[in-house]
Amino acid sequence: MPHIKNALIRFRVIDRCLRNKYKPFPSKQDLRTACEEALYGSEDGANICDSTIEKDMFAMKMEHDAPIKYSKRDKGYYYEDEDFSINDIPLTEDDVDAIKFAANTLIQFRDVAMFKQFGFAIDKIFDRVNISQDPMADDLSSLVQFETAISVKGNAFLSPLLTAIRGRNFVHFEYESFVNGKRKSRKVVPLLLKEYRNRWYLISFDLVKETITTYALERMEELEVSADIFTGVIDFNAARFFRHAVGITANDSLPDHVVFKADNVAAKYIDSQPFHQSQQMIRVGKNKTTFSLDVLISEELIRSMLSFGGEIEVLEPISLREQIVARLTAMCDNYHL
Numbered sequence: 001m002p003h004i005k006n007a008l009i010r011f012r013v014i015d016r017c018l019r020n021k022y023k024p025f026p027s028k029q030d031l032r033t034a035c036e037e038a039l040y041g042s043e044d045g046a047n048i049c050d051s052t053i054e055k056d057m058f059a060m061k062m063e064h065d066a067p068i069k070y071s072k073r074d075k076g077y078y079y080e081d082e083d084f085s086i087n088d089i090p091l092t093e094d095d096v097d098a099i100k101f102a103a104n105t106l107i108q109f110r111d112v113a114m115f116k117q118f119g120f121a122i123d124k125i126f127d128r129v130n131i132s133q134d135p136m137a138d139d140l141s142s143l144v145q146f147e148t149a150i151s152v153k154g155n156a157f158l159s160p161l162l163t164a165i166r167g168r169n170f171v172h173f174e175y176e177s178f179v180n181g182k183r184k185s186r187k188v189v190p191l192l193l194k195e196y197r198n199r200w201y202l203i204s205f206d207l208v209k210e211t212i213t214t215y216a217l218e219r220m221e222e223l224e225v226s227a228d229i230f231t232g233v234i235d236f237n238a239a240r241f242f243r244h245a246v247g248i249t250a251n252d253s254l255p256d257h258v259v260f261k262a263d264n265v266a267a268k269y270i271d272s273q274p275f276h277q278s279q280q281m282i283r284v285g286k287n288k289t290t291f292s293l294d295v296l297i298s299e300e301l302i303r304s305m306l307s308f309g310g311e312i313e314v315l316e317p318i319s320l321r322e323q324i325v326a327r328l329t330a331m332c333d334n335y336h337l
Contacts, residue, residue, distance in 0.1 A: 010035045010048075010056050011064075015086040018068065018079050022160045022223065025076025028053050060086065154200060154217030158193060160225050161202055161217075165190045170226040171204070176219045183221070188213070189230045192238050196248045196300075203241070205234050212236060214248055246276050247300025255294040258301075259316040262289050266311035275304055290315075302327065 013035045017026045026034070031053050040047050057077070060066035067080040164171050171190050174183045188204035191212070195201070199216060206213040244255035259282075262270055267289035271281060276293045283290040295301060297320050305312050306327060314321045 006039060007056065007059070009039060010052075011060055011086055013038045014053070014056060014060065015066070018077060019085060020156075020159065022156065022225075025071055025074035025078055027076050031057075031077070154220055157202075157217050157220055157223050158200060160223060161190050161193060164225045165192070168230045170207075170228050170230060171223065172226060173215075173223040174221040175215055176221070178216075178219070186215070188215070189234065191234065191236050194238075194242075194248065201248050203236075203238070205236070212241070212251070214250075244276075244278075244294065244296045246295050246298055246304065249298035249300055250296065253296060256297050256317050256320065257292065257294055258297075258314070258320060259290065259292045260305070260312055260314045262291065262308065262313075263287065263311040264289055266308050267291075270308075275301065297323075 014031050017031055017034050020026070028050050032048050032050055035053065036048050057066075057068050061068055064086055066086060067084055068077055069080045070077055161171065163169075168189065170187060172185065172187050175186045176183045187207050188202075189207070190202055190204045192203040193200060194203055199218060202215045202217060204213055204215065205211070241252065242250045244250070264287060270291065276295045278295065279291055279293040281289060282292050302320075302323060305314065305324065314324050
């Protein structure tokens with residue numbers, strides 16, 4: 001059975017490679033490497049050979065009518081029908097078993113240090129395939145609803161950007177400003193991919209600005225990974241860079257000491273889901289609970305606090321308190337209060 005499950009997983013990996021418009025016409029070696037990495041976490045060829053990939057593509061053609069063709073000009077494989085995807089084909093019982101097998105494998109690594117940041121995602125996958133005997137049942141979506149992102153624009157850039165980070169390649173793209181809607185060309189050295197609230201961001205060294213800059217993948221267009229490699233030195237450590245951050249906004253500045261009060265009911269939510277790992281409960285009163293945290297003042301922090309409305313009062317620093325008051329004043333003006 002593991003052999004069959006591995007074959008089904010390879011089909012999906014091959015399908016993904018053939019549909020990757022940012023790296024078209026993958027060679028047999030490219031497909032083998034992708035399958036090897038997906039299944040075994042290595043690329044040494046010890047587990048999958050070229051003949052296995054040939055048999056997989058033949059099986060995909062015969063069993064799923066996959067329109068796989070070989071381009072002599074581009075020396076790689078492609079789908080004759082650009083809209084084809086093996087994902088559009090209903091899952092068989094073997095497919096479902098393969099997904100469950102993969103999910104059960106993932107859950108074993110949930111607490112391993114390098115995977116802890118993906119623990120929540122792994123739990124969601126595991127819950128989805130184990131919540132029912134048939135995770136593909138038609139009525140499941142009406143009985144159980146998981147949190148999903150409304151927009152996944154830009155997620156197709158994840159794979160090429162990860163490749164660029166590993167290879168220290170320069171990256172070019174067009175970027176649309178949230179403020180004025182204008183697009184500008186960017187050339188950066190990619191350093192880190194980071195997810196925040198179902199959106200992906202690229203932390204990079206911008207060669208024009210000469211500073212660490214964050215770009216949202218959903219606002220990127222025409223991404224191109226250069227063959228040129230950056231050989232300089234960039235002083236960047238992800239853990240250090242984000243240690244005082246709430247959300248995606250970060251820098252190397254010293255944090256502010258923030259003190260706020262919350263109604264005791266709101267305090268229970270805040271205590272169970274802290275704004276930041278530095279958060280501490282410093283006093284519990286009859287009606288209010290006082291917290292402190294050491295963080296960078298950011299838009300994400302302000303929006304998170306405002307989400308509690310009048311249940312939170314910021315005491316320190318004065319600059320943050322004034323920003324909160326300004327937002328509340330503008331809100332009252334909008335309602336003519």
